[in-house]
Amino acid sequence: MHNSTRFAVKDVRIFDGDTVLDRGTVLVDGATITAVGDSLDSTGFEVIDGSGATLIPGLIDCHTHPTGDALALAILFGVTTELDMFTVPERLGEQRIHAAQRNDVADIRSASTGATVLGGHPSMLIGLSFREQFPVVTGPEDAAQFVRDRIAEGADYIKLLIDNGAAMGHPSPTLSEEAARVVVDEAHKHGLLAVAHATSADAALIAVRAGVDGLVHVFMDQPPTPEVIDTIAEAGVFVVPTLVTMGSLAGDLTGAAVAEDRRAKALIPEDWHRNLCQCWQMGSPSSLDNAKQAAAALRSAGVPLLAGTDAADVGVLGTAHGISLHQELALLVECGLTPTQALAAATSVAADKFGLTDRGRIAPGLQADLVLVNGDPTRTIADSLSIDRVWRRGEVLDRKLVKEHL
Ligand SMILES: [Zn+2]
Numbered sequence: 001m002h003n004s005t006r007f008a009v010k011d012v013r014i015f016d017g018d019t020v021l022d023r024g025t026v027l028v029d030g031a032t033i034t035a036v037g038d039s040l041d042s043t044g045f046e047v048i049d050g051s052g053a054t055l056i057p058g059l060i061d062c063h064t065h066p067t068g069d070a071l072a073l074a075i076l077f078g079v080t081t082e083l084d085m086f087t088v089p090e091r092l093g094e095q096r097i098h099a100a101q102r103n104d105v106a107d108i109r110s111a112s113t114g115a116t117v118l119g120g121h122p123s124m125l126i127g128l129s130f131r132e133q134f135p136v137v138t139g140p141e142d143a144a145q146f147v148r149d150r151i152a153e154g155a156d157y158i159k160l161l162i163d164n165g166a167a168m169g170h171p172s173p174t175l176s177e178e179a180a181r182v183v184v185d186e187a188h189k190h191g192l193l194a195v196a197h198a199t200s201a202d203a204a205l206i207a208v209r210a211g212v213d214g215l216v217h218v219f220m221d222q223p224p225t226p227e228v229i230d231t232i233a234e235a236g237v238f239v240v241p242t243l244v245t246m247g248s249l250a251g252d253l254t255g256a257a258v259a260e261d262r263r264a265k266a267l268i269p270e271d272w273h274r275n276l277c278q279c280w281q282m283g284s285p286s287s288l289d290n291a292k293q294a295a296a297a298l299r300s301a302g303v304p305l306l307a308g309t310d311a312a313d314v315g316v317l318g319t320a321h322g323i324s325l326h327q328e329l330a331l332l333v334e335c336g337l338t339p340t341q342a343l344a345a346a347t348s349v350a351a352d353k354f355g356l357t358d359r360g361r362i363a364p365g366l367q368a369d370l371v372l373v374n375g376d377p378t379r380t381i382a383d384s385l386s387i388d389r390v391w392r393r394g395e396v397l398d399r400k401l402v403k404e405h406l
Contacts, residue, residue: 005394008042012050013376017057017348017361020340020378026055028368031393035364053388054376056343057362058369060350061325062240063216063308067091069406070311070321071098071105076267076402077322078371080392083308083354084110085197085216086122088134089153103395104402109354112150114159114197115143115183120173121163121197125316137175143182151190157354158187159216160196162207167199167221168249169284180210193354199246199286201228214238214353216308218298220246220291221284233301238353241295243331245310247288248279248318255318258327263385267399269406272320279318295335305332306353307346326385339381368394
C-alpha cells in the first residue's frame with residue numbers, strides 16, 4: 001500500500017497552506033513531507049521539475065456524502081480528504097476501509113448519521129441517497145443517547161440538522177432548539193465538534209444559540225442583515241457555505257462550466273457529468289445571490305469560511321465529488337476571498353477547524369498529500385483545475401487508471 005519512494009519537487013512555487021514561497025523545493029520520504037525550503041539538497045531523491053507550477057496541499061472538501069466510487073472521483077481532482085456530513089454506518093464502514101487501505105481514493109472523516117427528527121431533513125432526499133432506515137432524535141430526552149450512539153459508531157464530529165423547510169418552500173418537522181442544545185452539549189462533553197445544517201437565517205440563529213462550532217451551509221432564504229451576521233461572528237463559529245449546492249437548490253447554478261472544462265471533461269464519468277449539468281428547482285424564496293451576499297458579509301465580519309460542496313450521489317443535482325470543489329473555490333473568490341484565502345479554506349483552515357493535525361499544510365512531518373498544478377492558483381484561482389499530479393501519503397496517483405475504473 002505505502003510505497004517507499006523518495007522524491008523532490010524542485011523549483012516550484014509552494015503554497016504551504018498559509019503563505020506562498022515563490023521558488024523552492026519539497027522533499028518527500030515515503031508517506032511524509034520531510035523538508036521544505038529554497039535551497040535543499042535533493043541527492044538520493046527522484047527529482048520532479050516544478051518550474052511553472054505550484055505545489056499545494058491536498059484539498060479538503062468540508063461537506064460531502066461519499067458512497068460508491070465517490071472517494072476515487074474526489075482524488076482525481078486533488079481532493080485528498082472528504083468530510084462526510086451524513087451517512088449510515090453500513091456505508092461508512094465500506095468507505096473507511098477503502099480510505100484506510102488504498103492511496104487511490106480520498107481519505108474520509110464522518111459525522112455518521114446526523115441528528116434530525118422523524119420526517120425531518122434530509123428525509124425528503126432519502127429516496128435518492130439512503131434507502132436504509134436511520135436513527136432519529138425524538139426530543140431533548142433522547143438527544144444525548146443519540147450522540148453517544150454516534151460516537152460508538154466512530155463519528156469524528158456530530159452533525160445536527162435544523163431546517164423547517166422555509167428556505168426550500170417545503171415545510172418539514174425539525175429539531176427543537178432545546179434538543180439541539182442537548183446534542184451540542186453531549187458532543188462537547190466527549191470532545192467532539194458539533195456542526196449544523198441550516199439553510200435559513202432563522203435556523204442558523206437557532207444553531208448558534210444551541211452552541212454549535214460550525215454551520216455547514218450558508219443561509220440563503222433572505223439577504224444577510226447586520227444582526228444575523230454579527231450574531232454568527234460573535235459566536236465564533238466557522239461556516240462552510242457550500243455555494244455550489246445552495247446555487248443548485250435555488251435553481252440558479254449548475255456545474256456545467258466545470259463539467260465542460262477541457263481540463264476535466266475526459267475524467268468525469270458520464271452519469272456524474274449529467275448530474276453536474278443539472279440543478280434543483282425548489283421554487284423557494286432562496287437564491288444564490290442571497291447565499292453569496294451572506295458569505296461575503298460573513299467574511300467581512302471575520303468569520304472563517306471553509307470550502308465544501310455537499311457532493312453526494314448521482315441524483316443530488318449540480319455537484320460531483322472533487323470537481324465541484326474547484327467551482328466552490330472560484331465562488332469563494334467572487335465573495336471576496338483572495339485566491340490564497342480560498343485555497344486556505346480548502347487546506348489549512350479546514351484542517352485547523354476539524355482538528356486534522358497531520359494534513360492541510362506543506363510542512364516537515366506532515367502527511368504527503370499534495371497536488372501539483374500548472375500555473376499559479378494563488379493569483380488565478382481557476383488554475384486550481386490545471387492538475388498535473390496528485391499524491392496521497394506520498395504515492396503518486398495514476399489518474400488515467402482511476403478514471404478507467406470509475
Ligand atoms: Zn449535506
